[in-house]
Amino acid sequence: MAAGTALKEIDMATADEVAAEEFSRVVERHRPQIFRFLLSSTRDLDLAETLTQECFLKAHRNWGSFRGESSAMTWLMRIAINLQKDHWRNRRMQFWKTTRTNSVDLDEASEWLPSGESSAEQQLLARERVKQVWQSVKGLSERQRTVFLLRYVEEQELSEIAEATGLSEGTVKAHLSRAVARVRLELGGNR
Amino acid sequence: MSWIEKKLETGKTFERQPDLRAVESEDVMLESALKDFRDSIHAWSDSAMGRPRTVKTEIRRRSWRLAAGWALGCVLAAGGLSGGLFEQHHRQELQRIVAAQKAAADQKELDEQRERAKVSDEVLLAGVDSDVSRDVPSAMEPLAQLMVDDGTK
Numbered sequence: 001m002a003a004g005t006a007l008k009e010i011d012m013a014t015a016d017e018v019a020a021e022e023f024s025r026v027v028e029r030h031r032p033q034i035f036r037f038l039l040s041s042t043r044d045l046d047l048a049e050t051l052t053q054e055c056f057l058k059a060h061r062n063w064g065s066f067r068g069e070s071s072a073m074t075w076l077m078r079i080a081i082n083l084q085k086d087h088w089r090n091r092r093m094q095f096w097k098t099t100r101t102n103s104v105d106l107d108e109a110s111e112w113l114p115s116g117e118s119s120a121e122q123q124l125l126a127r128e129r130v131k132q133v134w135q136s137v138k139g140l141s142e143r144q145r146t147v148f149l150l151r152y153v154e155e156q157e158l159s160e161i162a163e164a165t166g167l168s169e170g171t172v173k174a175h176l177s178r179a180v181a182r183v184r185l186e187l188g189g190n191r
Numbered sequence: 192m193s194w195i196e197k198k199l200e201t202g203k204t205f206e207r208q209p210d211l212r213a214v215e216s217e218d219v220m221l222e223s224a225l226k227d228f229r230d231s232i233h234a235w236s237d238s239a240m241g242r243p244r245t246v247k248t249e250i251r252r253r254s255w256r257l258a259a260g261w262a263l264g265c266v267l268a269a270g271g272l273s274g275g276l277f278e279q280h281h282r283q284e285l286q287r288i289v290a291a292q293k294a295a296a297d298q299k300e301l302d303e304q305r306e307r308a309k310v311s312d313e314v315l316l317a318g319v320d321s322d323v324s325r326d327v328p329s330a331m332e333p334l335a336q337l338m339v340d341d342g343t344k
Contacts, residue, residue: 032236032237032240035236035239035240036232036233036236039232039235039236039239040232040236045239045242048239113227113230113231113234126227129220129223129224129227129228130224130227130228130231132224133224133225133227133228134228152225152228152229153228153229153232153233155229180221183221183224183225184221187220187221187224
């Protein structure tokens with residue numbers, strides 16, 4: 001009887017260790033993507049880092065209830081989207097606080113370009129185009145922005161986006177179409 | 192085969208070719224812009240992931256707020272405490288005054304009762320005296336005079 005209990009305890013300890021190791025691998029693998037999504041959504045480095053930490057903390061707490069019905073990435077993205085929503089909702093509620101934001105402006109956000117072999121002129125053009133896309137992303141609704149970023153920055157499939165946002169694929173397509181139309185208009189209007 | 196190519200293969204495309212080329216170039220530009228946008232965010236994110244975090248200013252701001260919060264909390268607590276004490280003292284004083292007034296009123300009423308009782312006793316005794324008193328026969332008048340004079344019965 002006692003030996004059985006001891007064996008059960010050892011099994012549980014081993015299962016915990018395995019789960020912890022598995023979770024560490026998930027964090028290592030998906031942290032950059034989650035952080036990148038939050039950074040592009042908020043344009044605020046500190047906020048993106050804080051929300052990323054919160055996302056993985058929440059995921060760790062609920063790791064036991066994750067059944068693997070969707071991919072870990074989709075699950076984590078769903079948590080990140082909800083955290084982001086909560087953050088903006090709380091900010092709106094705390095109207096008495098100073099509405100100071102650390103979001104970088106569009107010029108600064110557009111500065112980042114991978115150093116390729118392209119000429120200075122091409123770099124300048126690319127920077128201008130990136131700024132125009134940022135401009136149109138800024139004007140999108142929260143949902144449109146989320147869908148747009150997941151599709152064109154994270155390169156997710158429509159089904160994955162639908163699962164992460166809790167929307168139907170048709171709604172995702174509609175949001176995406178409106179967002180792209182806006183980007184197209186911005187790019188066309190500033191030619 | 193893209194939809195643009197399909198349209199180009201149809202009969203009516205000849206006169207519409209300039210429009211289609213415009214659409215095609217617009218699509219190419221959109222694709223290029225989206226690719227640059229994606230690359231830009233990836234580069235920014237990769238760079239930000241490796242940067243050291245500096246939270247000195249934030250801590251100072253937070254500590255200042257914490258200190259202000261504590262100070263405000265202390266002031267409010269002290270205010271509440273002193274207000275409570277004042278209120279309690281005020282109530283005790285009121286109770287003391289009311290008790291003193293009540294005691295004085297009770298005392299006054301007691302005195303009045305005693306006074307009334309004293310008066311009624313005297314009246315009663317006078318009544319009893321008058322009831323039990325008899326006229327002294329004239330033969331005993333000298334003796335009655337003597338009792339009154341030396342105070343003996």
